[in-house]
Amino acid sequence: MIIKRAENAKGVIVAIHGAFEHSGRYEWLFDRFNYFGFHVVAGDLPGQGKTKGKRGHIRSFTEYIVTVLSWIDEAKKFDLPVFLFGHSMGGLTAIRTVQQHKTEVSGIILSSPALGMKNGLARPVYYASKLLNLATPSLRFSTNIRTNIATRNEGYNAHDVSDPLHIRKVSVRWYHEFEKAISAAFKEMDEYPNIPTLLLQGGVDHLVEVEAVKEWFNGIDTYEKTIKIYDGLYHEILNEPERETVLEEVITFMEKHLK
Numbered sequence: 001m002i003i004k005r006a007e008n009a010k011g012v013i014v015a016i017h018g019a020f021e022h023s024g025r026y027e028w029l030f031d032r033f034n035y036f037g038f039h040v041v042a043g044d045l046p047g048q049g050k051t052k053g054k055r056g057h058i059r060s061f062t063e064y065i066v067t068v069l070s071w072i073d074e075a076k077k078f079d080l081p082v083f084l085f086g087h088s089m090g091g092l093t094a095i096r097t098v099q100q101h102k103t104e105v106s107g108i109i110l111s112s113p114a115l116g117m118k119n120g121l122a123r124p125v126y127y128a129s130k131l132l133n134l135a136t137p138s139l140r141f142s143t144n145i146r147t148n149i150a151t152r153n154e155g156y157n158a159h160d161v162s163d164p165l166h167i168r169k170v171s172v173r174w175y176h177e178f179e180k181a182i183s184a185a186f187k188e189m190d191e192y193p194n195i196p197t198l199l200l201q202g203g204v205d206h207l208v209e210v211e212a213v214k215e216w217f218n219g220i221d222t223y224e225k226t227i228k229i230y231d232g233l234y235h236e237i238l239n240e241p242e243r244e245t246v247l248e249e250v251i252t253f254m255e256k257h258l259k
Contacts, residue, residue, distance in 0.1 A: 001043040001071060006034040011083060011106070011258055012075040015042040016068055018088030019114070019178070020056075020143060020167040022049030025156070029238055029247070036251050038083075041075040043067070045093070047174070049165050057138050057171035061181045064093045065100065072103055081106040081258050085250070088208065088235065089114045089178065096181055099191040107257045109250055110199045112235050115182055116212025118205075119145060137173035149206040151236040153243075189219040196224040198253040200246060202233040226253070 002023060013033050017023050023042045030040045044051045046063040058064070068084075075082045082105045086094035091113025097103060147160035160166050199217050201210060210229070217227050228249060233240045238247065 001041065001074060003074070004030050004034055004040040004042075006037050006039050008037060009039045009078070009080060010037045011081040011254060012039040012041060012078050013083050013085050013254075014068065014071045014075050014105075015040055016071075016084075016086040016090030016093050017042070017045065017048075018090050020048070020145070020170075022165045024049065024165065025163075025239075032247055038254065039075070039078055039080070041071045043071060045090075048167060054138060054140075054171070056140055056167045056169050056174060058174050058177055059137075061093075061096065061177040065097045068093055068097050069101065069103070072097075072105070081254075083107045083109060083254050083257075085109040085111070086113065087111040087238065091115075092178075092181055092185060095185050095192070098193050098195065099185065099188045102193050105195060107196045107198065107254060109253065110197065111237055112201050112205055112208055113199065113213060113216075114178070114208055115185060115216045116209030117179075117182070118207055118209055119143075138171050140169040140171045142169050143167070145207070149234070151234050151239040152241060153236070153239045156236070156239050186216060186219070189216065190221070192220040192222065194222050196253070196257050197222055197226070198250065199225070199227040200237055200249060201227065201229050202235050202237045202240070203229050203231040204233060205235045207235045 015026060017026060022044045033040050045067055047053055047055055047057050072082065084094050084105045091110040092115065094108060094110060095113065148157045201213050230237055233242060
């Protein structure tokens with residue numbers, strides 16, 4: 001877990017990174033959150049970044065949720081409004097966390113949440129993987145995802161190629177737990193709490209099905225929800241060249257709900 005403190009803070013953000021990456025990729029964003037007066041509580045999810053255990057592998061998606069709950073508990077120690085931010089798989093983790101535990105936060109920000117995969121396994125491979133999930137769940141396979149399909153930011157793409165913490169293989173169990181979490185997010189839409197929600201989505205997303213994201217958003221029932229699709233932006237909207245514009249939307253939302 002990492003804690004980045006802001007001077008004269010008015011709120012706290014619990015930030016959840018996406019699949020294959022780690023919290024270190026968010027230094028720019030965390031610094032900007034601090035600049036606008038928000039502490040940041042974050043870290044690496046199990047099997048990713050600098051955490052212990054087999055890289056790219058989890059036994060259950062619950063491991064992610066338990067980790068995030070510990071970050072939320074730490075954030076609440078500041079006795080300030082707490083916001084939950086999640087990108088991609090981090091957005092899915094945020095959704096499953098509040099669906100299962102009704103965690104009280106002042107607002108939820110979802111950045112291109114992983115609610116539908118574009119790069120799923122081919123049918124024959126998928127059926128074989130279901131058997132492997134029972135026999136050898138920790139067996140890993142290559143993601144075959146190129147870094148340049150996530151963002152047009154050439155600096156991030158160049159760094160990811162040589163980043164030793166960037167995951168290029170995931171386990172069979174990880175894949176199926178990820179898939180199950182997506183399915184559960186839709187099945188339990190009625191369990192989504194009545195918390196202000198901001199969903200920001202790249203219009204040219206090569207990793208997540210935008211229509212699936214819209215379907216889920218339209219299905220949740222909360223007294224305040226906002227969705228914004230950024231035409232031309234890729235999956236990592238807060239790494240895109242237009243990221244300051246996206247960040248402004250996030251800051252405006254949080255400041256509105258500080259009370």
